Amino acid sequence: MNDKPCDHILDYINDQLSDIERKQFEKHLSECPRCQEELKEMEDLMGDLPTYMEQTEPPAGMKQRVLDEVFSNEEEDTAPVRTKRPVKWKAWSGVLAAGLLLSIGMNVYTGLEVSDLATENEQLESSLTEIQTALSELEDSESGTASPLQQTELASAEGTNAAGTATLLNRETRQELLVQTQNLENLEPGEVYQVWLIEGETPEPAGAFTTNDTGSGGVAFTINEEKSWDAVAITKEPQTGNQTPQGEIILQAGL
Template sequence: MKDHKCEWVLDYINDQLTEEERIEFEQHLKECAECREEVNEIEGMMADVSSHIEEVDPPEGMKERVLHQVFAEETSETNTVTPSKKSFAPLSKVWTGALAAGLLLSIGANVLLGTQLQQLSSDNENLESTLSDIQVALSELEDEQNRNELATASPFERASLSPTEEFGGGGLATMTQRETGYELLVQVQEMEELEEDQVYQVWLIEGQNPVPAGAFVTDDQGNGAVTFEMNEEDDQSWDAIAVTKEPQPNNEQPEGDIVLQAEL
C-alpha cells in the first residue's frame, strides 16, 4: 500500500508543511525512491524555468483546461493499465506534470501579486507625500494672509510730542487702525538718559483719568519707541497723550514728572 506521505510532495516543494511534517517527509524520502524521483524532477523543472518567468496574468480558464487534460489522461491510464507494482511509474509521471503545471501557475500568481502590492505601496507613499505638500502650502498661505492682515494699517491721527519746560527731547505719536482694533505708536528722540530702573511711561488721558499705554527705555542717543494695541471696545475720545519719567515700570498711576505731551 502506498504511504499517505506521498501526497505531501507539492506541499513539501512549496514549503507548506509544518516543521514536524517536514521532518517526517524528509525521513520518508530516504525510504521512498518514487517520492525522491518526483521531488528531484519538480525541483529540476523549477530551476530551469525560474529565470524565464514573466510577470503575466495566466489566460482565463487556463488552469481549468490544464487540470482537465491531466485528469483525463489519468483516467485513460487508469482504465488501460492493470494494477500492479509497475503501474505506479506512468501514474507518477502524470501527477508530476499536474504538480508542475499547478506550481507554475502558483509562482506566476505570486509574482504578479507581489508586483501589485509593491505598486500599491508606492502609490500610497506618493499620495501621502502629496497631501503633506498640500498641508504645508495651506499653512504657508494662512501665515501669509495673517502677515498681510497685521501689516495693513491705516494711520488716522498724528500728534507731535513737545517737551515740558524742564526737559528736552521730542517725539511723535501715531494712532493707526487695523483689522482687529487700534494701535498707538510713540517714537521719541534726544531724550534725557535714564537711571537704574527708570523707564519712560506713555499715558492716554481722558479728562483727569490717565491710562497706561506702554513703557520703554532709550538707547545711548536718547532714541526709543513703544507700541500699544487697543481693541475696538477700548476706543475712546482721548484728550491728550503724555510721557512721564517713572522710577520703575508697570505703574498704574503716574509717579514721575511729565517730560513730553500733546493734545489729541
C-alpha cells in the first residue's frame, strides 16, 4: 500500500498488517533507528491512556466465566485434535538418509513386487494382532479406554525387509503411540531402535526398543506434548537417549 517501509508504523501499531507485511516491517524496524524512536514515542503516548478513562463496573460473574473458559479450553488443548497437514519432514529425512525410500504410507506398495505384497500383508496382519493384544494389555494395566486414532503401515528403507505399523491411540486426555515391527536387523550390543515423532522437520524421541532373535520388537510411548505430528520414523542408534537421530531411517510413515 505504501512505498516507504517507515509508512507502515501506524498500521503496525494498530495491528493492521498482514503476516508478511508485519514481518517485513519488523525487519525494517530492527534496522531503522528513526522508526524505533517513533514506535517508542507512540507507545509512550498511548500506553497509559486507559488509566485516565472512566472506570466501568464489570458485569457480575464475568470473572468466573472468563477464567472457566480459559481453563476449560486449556484442557481441550491438550486433548488431541488431529488435522492432516502437508508432509514437511522430507527435508529432515532427506538430509539424514539420502537414498532411502521416501514414499509414504500406501505408496510403498507400488514399489514392491506382487509376491512381496502378499508377504507384507501377512506380516502386517500378524503385527496387527500383536498390536491388538498389546492394546488390550494396556487397557488392563491402566484406567481409561484407548481408541485408535490412526494406524499406518511403516515404509521400509530400500534393501531391507523391515516392516511395521504405528498406531496413534487416544486415551482420555492424552495420546499414545504404539509401534510394532518385524524383520529388523539384529542389533549390536548397546544399539537400539529409536522411534521419532516428527513435527515439521523436527524429530523428537518417542521411545526406543530392542528386538528379539527373529527381529521383532516394539514400544508403547505416551505423548506428553500437544503437537501436530507429521510423521513417525525409526532409526538405528548407536546408543539410547539420543535427542536427535544419528542413524539412518529404517522405517517411516506420514501421520
